[in-house]
Every structure is written in structure tokens, then in C-alpha cells.
Amino acid sequence: MESIYSNLPDDHTTEHFFDLIRTENVRIERIVSHGQNSPESGWYDQDEHEWVIVLEGAGTIQFEDGREITLDKGDYINIPAHARHRVSWTEPDKMTLWLAVFYR
Template identity: 65%
Template sequence: MKNIAENMPADLSREHFLDLLNTPNVRIERIVSRGHSSPETGWYDQDEDEWVMVLQGEGTLAFADGRVVTLNNGDFIHIPAHCRHRVSHTHPDDMTVWLAVFFSPAG
């Protein structure tokens, strides 16, 4: 058994991504941010659905359709495949820990 809080990166000069599980059908990733955001032109347009939860901290997602969603501890969202989005804000002084699950869209 492992713990998601193990081996947190000490250097957060850049965002840290760690695959916790990677199979042909699903990928689970821990993302650690501090003050990071996607570039203004850095939209994610993924082939997979994504379910993401903030385990610690705060993060704001912006969507190409104009929606803005702020997630705090325990908040989660489902992002369908090809729903263009980006991280517009994470807190600059506190660590944000995301849990992202990527899977094939139903259908």
C-alpha cells in the first residue's frame, strides 16, 4: 500500500506530475502545484475524459466556453473529452494537490 502524501516534491519551481496508475484503460495522476497556471494559450484538449479532485489547497479552472470553476479541498469535477480547459490559478503560497483520473469517454 502507498500513500498519496508520500514523497511530496520539495522543489516546486515547476508543477510536479506523478502517475499513480497507468493502464490501457485508465490513468491516475497526482499533480502538485504552487502558483502555477497554464499559459493563456495553453488549452488542454484531451482525447480522454478527466475526473479531477483537489485534495489540498485551491485551484481554478477556466473553460473555453467562459466558465470558471474554483476547486477547494474535496471539490471535484468531471471534464468530458475535448472540453477545452486550462488551469488559470493555483495559490502562490500554498501547495495544491490534485488527483486526476483519465479514462476513455463512454460511448
């Protein structure tokens, strides 16, 4: 047995991505942020759908069409494949812990 809260990174200068499970049809990823956001020029445009929940902290997802959605602890969203998006904000003074499920 493992915990989503185990082995959290001490380095807060970069965002950390860790695959918990990876198969042909699904990938479950833990993401740890400390004030990071996506590069201004970088939009995610994924071939798979993404269901994401915030387990700790908060973050804002911006969509190419201008919508912005802030997720607080416990909030989740499903992002359809090829919905161009980016993370525009995460809490700077506290960890934001995301759990993302990518599926086809």
C-alpha cells in the same frame, strides 16, 4: 501500501505530474502545484474524460467558453473529453494537490 502524500516534491518552482496508475483505459495522476497555471496559449484538449479532485489547497479551472470553476479541498469535477480547459490559478503560498483520473 503507499500514500498520496508521500514523496511530495521540494521544488516549488514548477508543477509536478506523477502517474500513479497507467493502463490502456485509465490513468491516475497526482499533480502538485504551488501557484502555477497553464500557459496562456495552452488549452488542454484531451481524448479521454478527466475526473479531478483537489485534496489540498485550491485551484481554478477555466473553460474555453469562459466558465471558471474554483475547486477547494474536497471539491471535484468531471471534464468531458475534448472540453478545452486550462488551470488559470492555484494557491501561490500553499501546495495544491490534485488527483486526476483520465478514462475512456
